[in-house]
Amino acid sequence: MSLPPGFLDELRNRVPISRVIGRKVVWDLRKSNQARGDWWAPCPFHQEKSASFHCDDQKGFYYCFGCQAKGDALTFLREMDGLEFIEAVKLLAAEAGMQMPEPDPRARERGDRRDRLLEVTEAACRWFRLQMQTGAAAEARDYLARRGMDRDTEDRFEIGFAPDSRTALTRALREKGLDEALIVESGMSARPDGGGAAYDRFRDRIIFPIRDGQGRCIGFGGRAMAAAARAKYLNSPETPLFDKGRNLYNLGPARAAVAKGQRLVVAEGYMDVIALVRAGFEAAVAPLGTAITEDQLRLMWRVSPEPVIALDGDAAGQHAARRLIDLALPLTGPGQALRFVVLPAGQDPDDLLKSAGAGAMRALLDQARPLVDLLWSRETEGQVLDSPERKAALDRRLQQAIARIPDDLTRRHYADEIRTKRRELFGGDWQKRRGGPAARRAGPGAAGQGPARRGGASMAPRAPRPSATVSTPQSGEWLLEGASLLICALRPELIPATESRLERLVPQDPDRGALLHDLLSGTDTAAGRRALETLRADAHLGLTPAVIESQDDAAATAILTNLLERLEAQRAAGTELVRAEAEIQGEADEGLTWRMQQTARARHRAERPDMEDSGDLNEDRDALSAQLESWLNGQIWRKPPRR
Incomplete structure (x- = not known):
């Protein structure tokens, strides 16, 4: 149905969007400003307790800072109630007291x-x-x-x-x-x-x-x-x-x-x-x-x-369910998920x-498996994974499947789940491949070889050789990344606790990338060894072995986690600045402003773990302003405070 110009604008102007959305949410009156038409509530599109869903009567739009749902009153009616576009228009027009326009002759026909x-x-x-x-x-x-x-x-x-x-x-x-x-x-x-x-x-x-x-x-x-x-x-x-x-x-x-x-x-x-x-x-x-x-x-x-x-539960039904994986993965994301019930063999509902009755069916529905479980089952059931090549083929298939997920956060959680399942499948060899606590307790090596080695690295500090290429820090990120990789090589038993963060490092230097791959997969390559030797010879990281060896596992994990958090915060800051330059046109968008604030806060928390996050942006305003100012002035590297 064709609508005349200006009809939808008049419709939106007559009916405040908060009136439409208010039937589905409970407004947070402490955070909302009713006089300005500024409303906040828990998002109706995903389960949450905080009021991250924002509705602006003046602009006529809503936006959720959690799931990124956004749109106008018509979008809300279509997404929430499943209405077609014209049905939503008719519903809104009836509420506004407006007469729907007559359709054109062809549409009427x-x-x-x-x-x-x-x-x-x-x-x-x-x-x-x-x-x-x-x-x-x-x-x-x-x-x-x-x-x-x-x-x-x-x-x-x-x-x-x-x-x-x-x-x-x-x-x-x-x-x-x-x-x-x-x-x-x-x-x-x-x-x-x-x-x-x-x-x-x-x-x-x-x-x-x-x-x-x-x-x-x-x-x-x-x-x-x-x-x-x-x-x-x-x-x-x-x-x-x-x-x-x-x-x-x-x-x-x-x-x-x-x-x-x-x-x-x-x-x-x-x-x-x-x-x-x-x-x-x-x-x-x-x-x-x-x-x-x-x-x-x-x-x-x-x-x-x-x-x-x-x-x-027959072969055809299970085949159809697994075929659905390939259809669903490119579409899945927050608010668009699937779960699967595995029925007994040869049975339908x-x-x-x-x-067995309704109770048995209800029990099966309560135990419905997520899509990632079905993906893992499809790629591993009936497979003999007894060689590096077969394991690599499994990893490649899973990576290709996960890469089809468009939402970055969902894709990251899929990768985390797959890593957990992979570790469970090959669990017996995990610590052995990475030189875990047992390797630490093995004591000194053979006579004349010095202290025991972890992951192929001698634990004693080593002076740079004249022929060695000593890297110079290009930025704070370079040092943080190098320190993190060196700690993982020295203390490989810390890797499982921080593996998801390590997976997201993506070093720019190829040798460092090879070292990271070696640490995560338990392999040993010439490029990885070369990167490790370079890190050990780096004067800026000279005290790292001595410091990390003096810590127990909990303290060492805390140090490594803080380094990775600071690295992620700095990289996120750079990414958001690039996005900000591309997005800001005139007055800043509220979504962009929120992202900038959250990125600054994350960096502030990472660099000052001793400071408690109050949860109220107003209380951290001065600190955030200082962070943003130093960020915009290009002061990327900030040393942590002395304790």
């Missing part, structure tokens, strides 16, 4: 034709329901009874029957005054390729009406009664009303159930959904006879941020509910 097609499908639905009560449907009624279906369930899901007649439905619809061309266009009938009278698409089948999110009958699914039928299940063809890859069975009732607190469960077929609903899991949906598509995934996420996929 398309809308009128769609309405006429809906008349055909609704009439067909009623006719199918009547046929279920005839003698021809006796076998169908017996089948439903054997599947545990009662009359109330049949009525709730409007289950009908298509008799084994070539033209019964087409004839009945024409007798109601409906045009045959519309009957064919709606998918209820088809014409022979060679010409002739239209014939019914659904014959001798139990019929399941398919309704969209607004409750309109857009198509049908039919289960064949004859065992020799060419297709056990048959859906309506693609029509102006029906696109099976963009709809879900039972969508409208499921969305209402999710709004009441139930979790969205995605089953495989019509009967599974009906069984789940009868057992009390009313937020159940199913794809329409195909593998889950990207459009269906997005539709699920508009209903719930974390649907539970409960496909059949209907079978499980009949054999």
Whole structure:
């Protein structure tokens, strides 16, 4: 539908965005400034306790500093309530007391034709329901009874029957005054390729009406009664009303159930959904006879941020679930996650509910596994990982999969989970590969070789050789990075506690990159050894071995963690400055201002770990101002205070 210029602006001006959002959140009145139309609340798009969700009546926009959700009142209605754009406009216009504009003639014609097609499908639905009560449907009624279906369930899901007649439905619809061309266009009938009278698409089948999110009958699914039928299940063809890859069975009732607190469960077929609903899991949906598509995934996420996929426990169901990984990874992120239920072998939700009851199904849903677990299982089950090459191939497959995740924070957490699982899989060799505490207790080496070595490095301070290339500090980052790598080489037992931070170092120097890889993977390369020798010979790091050797594990870990925190804070500061230069145009955006403040605070905390973070930005204003001033003046390296 085409809207005239200025209509949406007038709509937004008439209805304060806080009025629309206020129905879904509880405003934090201590932080909000009602007189200025400045509102704060916990974000409705993700679970949190702090008020990081900001709504500005003057600008007409909202923004969450936690999950980065943003938009106007129409965006909020679409994302929160799952409305289409025009539906959100109509809802807002009704609240504003504005008349919706008349559609253009072509849009009106398309809308009128769609309405006429809906008349055909609704009439067909009623006719199918009547046929279920005839003698021809006796076998169908017996089948439903054997599947545990009662009359109330049949009525709730409007289950009908298509008799084994070539033209019964087409004839009945024409007798109601409906045009045959519309009957064919709606998918209820088809014409022979060679010409002739239209014939019914659904014959001798139990019929399941398919309704969209607004409750309109857009198509049908039919289960064949004859065992020799060419297709056990048959859906309506693609029509102006029906696109099976963009709809879900039972969508409208499921969305209402999710709004009441139930979790969205995605089953495989019509009967599974009906069984789940009868057992009390009313937020159940199913794809329409195909593998889950990207459009269906997005539709699920508009209903719930974390649907539970409960496909059949047979090989085909498990294969479909694992195939879904590749579809979901490029789309996943905060507020768009998936969990998976692994059903017993050979069972679907209907079978499980009949054999074990709703309690067993609820227990499985409570134990649903995240997407990262399914990814790990897919890449490791049945694999023999008994060589460096096979382990490297596993790492490469996992890295390539994780690299497809667009959200940086989500991708980082996936990497952390994969590292944990990898350590569990190869756990017995972890400390051995890295020279853990056992290596520390091994005592001095062979006679004449000096103190024991960790990770191939002698523990005694070594004077630079005349031929050695002594690195000069290029910046504070260079020293922090070098000290961190040297400590890890000297005390490899500290690596597991700081591995996720080490993974994010990405040294610019190739030799340092090789050393980091050696430390994390337990390998030994010539480039890594060369980098270690250079670090040991660096005059600026000369006291590091003596200092770190004098500390116990807890103190040494604290030192290493602080070095890595300071390094991350300094690099983040540089990154934000580059982004700020690119983003600031005129008045600074509030999101950019917030990021700059948070980056400065992180750097301040890293450089002054002895100072307590009050949690109130106002109390740290002077310190933050000094940090920002020194930051902008290019004073990158700041030594920690003496204690």
